[in-house]
Amino acid sequence: xxxxxxxxxxxxxxxxxxxxxxxxxxxxxxxxxxxxxxxxxxxxxxxxxxxxxxxxxxxxxxxxxxxxxxxxxxxxxxxxxxxxxxxxxxxxxxxxxxxxxxxxxxxxxxxxxxxxxxxxxxxxxxxxxxxxxxxxxxxxxxxxxxxxxxxxxxxxxxx
Numbered sequence: 001x002x003x004x005x006x007x008x009x010x011x012x013x014x015x016x017x018x019x020x021x022x023x024x025x026x027x028x029x030x031x032x033x034x035x036x037x038x039x040x041x042x043x044x045x046x047x048x049x050x051x052x053x054x055x056x057x058x059x060x061x062x063x064x065x066x067x068x069x070x071x072x073x074x075x076x077x078x079x080x081x082x083x084x085x086x087x088x089x090x091x092x093x094x095x096x097x098x099x100x101x102x103x104x105x106x107x108x109x110x111x112x113x114x115x116x117x118x119x120x121x122x123x124x125x126x127x128x129x130x131x132x133x134x135x136x137x138x139x140x141x142x143x144x145x146x147x148x149x150x151x152x153x154x155x156x157x158x159x
Contacts, residue, residue: 019078020054023047030090042097043090045133048122049100050077055119056107066110073103098137104130 024047031040053070056062062070076082076099083095104126107116113127120126 020047020051023050027090027093034090039090039094042133042136043093045122045129046093046097046100048120049097049104050074051121052116052119052126053077053100053103056111056116059115059119061115062107062111066107069103069106073099094137094140097133101130101134101137105134 027043027046031044034040053074057067057070057074077096082092104116108127108130117126122129
């Protein structure tokens with residue numbers, strides 16, 4: 001089993017850690033209020049995927065083109081312009097999760113699984129979790145959802 005990243009060792013020095021912690025609190029608060037909502041379980045993964053992408057950006061073992069994919073997903077995460085606005089709570093985070101999952105799925109062919117697992121703070125095996133969540137979101141959002149999300153994001157950026 002790969003060694004897990006020690007989240008606590010650099011927590012105070014990183015801006016993205018405070019974003020992660022704020023996002024984690026918002027997601028957990030929303031999930032507690034919507035326990036019976038089908039999206040609640042999916043949404044709980046959002047902060048962990050944000051953190052994973054941030055950490056991969058700084059890892060020397062991750063190729064540049066993969067870091068560019070991570071950067072694009074992170075830009076979508078923090079952008080106020082979303083296909084599903086984040087002010088909608090759980091539903092608004094589903095498109096962020098979907099984009100992150102597609103990038104992680106793509107990274108599985110280019111980055112050693114141990115590197116990916118090193119920064120995974122979520123429950124369970126990252127690779128299995130990512131594949132399961134992509135399938136569930138494809139089912140909920142419909143296939144081709146990423147093309148629609150990207151097209152809507154680009155059109156809103158041009159407004």
